Amino acid sequence: MSFASSLIISPNVEISPSIFGFLDSVRDGSQILDSSRFFSRNRAANLMNKKQKRVNHSHSIELKYPILCQGGYGSVIAASMVANPAGEMAVSAEERVYNVVMKQAALVKRQLRTAGELDVKPDIVLPGTLSLLNEAYDRCGEVCAEYAKTFYLGTMLMTPERQKAIWAIYVWCRRTDELVDGPNASHITPSALDRWEARLEDLFQGRPFDMLDAALADTLTKFPVDIQPFKDMIEGMRMDLRKSRYKNFDELYLYCYYVAGTVGLMSVPVMGVAPDSHASTESVYNAALALGIANQLTNILRDVGEDARRGRIYLPQDELAQAGLSDEDIFAGRVTDKWRTFMKNQIKRARLFFDEAEKGVLELNKASRWPVWASLLLYRQILDEIEANDYNNFTKRAYVSKAKKLLALPMAYARSLLSP
Numbered sequence: 001m002s003f004a005s006s007l008i009i010s011p012n013v014e015i016s017p018s019i020f021g022f023l024d025s026v027r028d029g030s031q032i033l034d035s036s037r038f039f040s041r042n043r044a045a046n047l048m049n050k051k052q053k054r055v056n057h058s059h060s061i062e063l064k065y066p067i068l069c070q071g072g073y074g075s076v077i078a079a080s081m082v083a084n085p086a087g088e089m090a091v092s093a094e095e096r097v098y099n100v101v102m103k104q105a106a107l108v109k110r111q112l113r114t115a116g117e118l119d120v121k122p123d124i125v126l127p128g129t130l131s132l133l134n135e136a137y138d139r140c141g142e143v144c145a146e147y148a149k150t151f152y153l154g155t156m157l158m159t160p161e162r163q164k165a166i167w168a169i170y171v172w173c174r175r176t177d178e179l180v181d182g183p184n185a186s187h188i189t190p191s192a193l194d195r196w197e198a199r200l201e202d203l204f205q206g207r208p209f210d211m212l213d214a215a216l217a218d219t220l221t222k223f224p225v226d227i228q229p230f231k232d233m234i235e236g237m238r239m240d241l242r243k244s245r246y247k248n249f250d251e252l253y254l255y256c257y258y259v260a261g262t263v264g265l266m267s268v269p270v271m272g273v274a275p276d277s278h279a280s281t282e283s284v285y286n287a288a289l290a291l292g293i294a295n296q297l298t299n300i301l302r303d304v305g306e307d308a309r310r311g312r313i314y315l316p317q318d319e320l321a322q323a324g325l326s327d328e329d330i331f332a333g334r335v336t337d338k339w340r341t342f343m344k345n346q347i348k349r350a351r352l353f354f355d356e357a358e359k360g361v362l363e364l365n366k367a368s369r370w371p372v373w374a375s376l377l378l379y380r381q382i383l384d385e386i387e388a389n390d391y392n393n394f395t396k397r398a399y400v401s402k403a404k405k406l407l408a409l410p411m412a413y414a415r416s417l418l419s420p
């Protein structure tokens, strides 16, 4: 991606007067994320395993995302409630995220009941706005094509309404990511993120700030997309500003949910569930969440060296220690047997999340499955490439060749024809 194109989509939140100048219209609405509902202890379930075992939830809840045990990863039971140093019981990231998933699923079900069928609502168009909106959506499509070509191609089978909506969501996510990853990242402060969130709230209330926001505001009138995953993605960016180490997988899981699991939750209401699917809405959302987590874990494993050069280590510190590794080993970038063993386990875990995601793709509307399969197959191949590089993710970038990318498209298409 070129620096220039990155600037074009860079959100115009006030980050530094010297760069963008002061923008009166971006209100300083430091909305505080309502996290109280996250911490409800009444709900817990197993996201990654259909058995969903529940035991006395005031003390311990069995969850089964793949965590490290002596012999590697597996379907290991982990307590979701852990005592913090003060001896208080804290709720695990998995449980917090599960609450969001349940809320999203409930929202879609409610809309299904009231609308009869989850489909596109009619446009209410003021004279002149339609062409502006079309322009806005076209621009979203261009940005998407420039940043994520294969995925963009995959959206070609979707209905025009769904396609445009996914592009608009993509652009909002990309702009949010640009805030902390783009050329102006060093100027981003928590209050700039607060302003970006205030702008999000405005957009959800039908007051978009610019053309690209207007496309998303229009999408919201057509699909039952909730604000929570969007707010949570911004929360992930806040997390990136304040921390560069993750104590354990629970912390890393929450980060992965914020920056990528949220994408799954935003996309499903647009992509739609197949009319002949018998899967529960919750299970489809769980799969969507799993794909986001799998993608982000893969992204992290691919970029270990690059992140370390920025002083960041997105790997569970306790698992590194168990493997006999320290931050210094990562900064030194030596591929040792200890590192290979550690990486094998991390890759195994990421693949478990991809496996979980696969179950849900079949349940999506047929026309929406292609881009999802394409993204799943392509991202999962990055793990194969890390193995092919003999786990040197310090100085070698695991990269899926153009030929393999092209091959993934017909493969994804063939899979999208399979019925649930």
Ligand SMILES: CC(C)=CCC/C(C)=C/CC/C(C)=C/CC/C(C)=C/[C@@H]1[C@@H](COP(=O)(O)OP(=O)(O)O)[C@]1(C)CC/C=C(\C)CC/C=C(\C)CCC=C(C)C
Binding pocket: 151, 166, 169, 170, 171, 173, 174, 177, 181, 259, 260, 261, 263, 264, 265, 267, 268, 284, 285, 287, 288, 289, 291, 292, 295, 296, 299, 357, 358, 360, 361, 364, 371, 372, 375
């Ligand atoms: C069909 C489809 C894939 C739709 C998703 C479209 C969409 C809205 C994508 C937004 C992606 C985005 C810009 C996220 C911002 C945060 C971020 C950058 C996350 C990383 C993406 C990879 O990007 P990249 O390699 O460019 O990363 P760098 O910034 O360069 O480091 C992520 C790794 C996460 C992306 C997560 C997804 C694409 C989740 C996809 C899940 C679904 C679409 C749900 C599918 C449904 C079922 C039932 C499985």
Ligand SMILES: [Mn+2]
Binding pocket: 177, 181
């Ligand atoms: Mn990024």
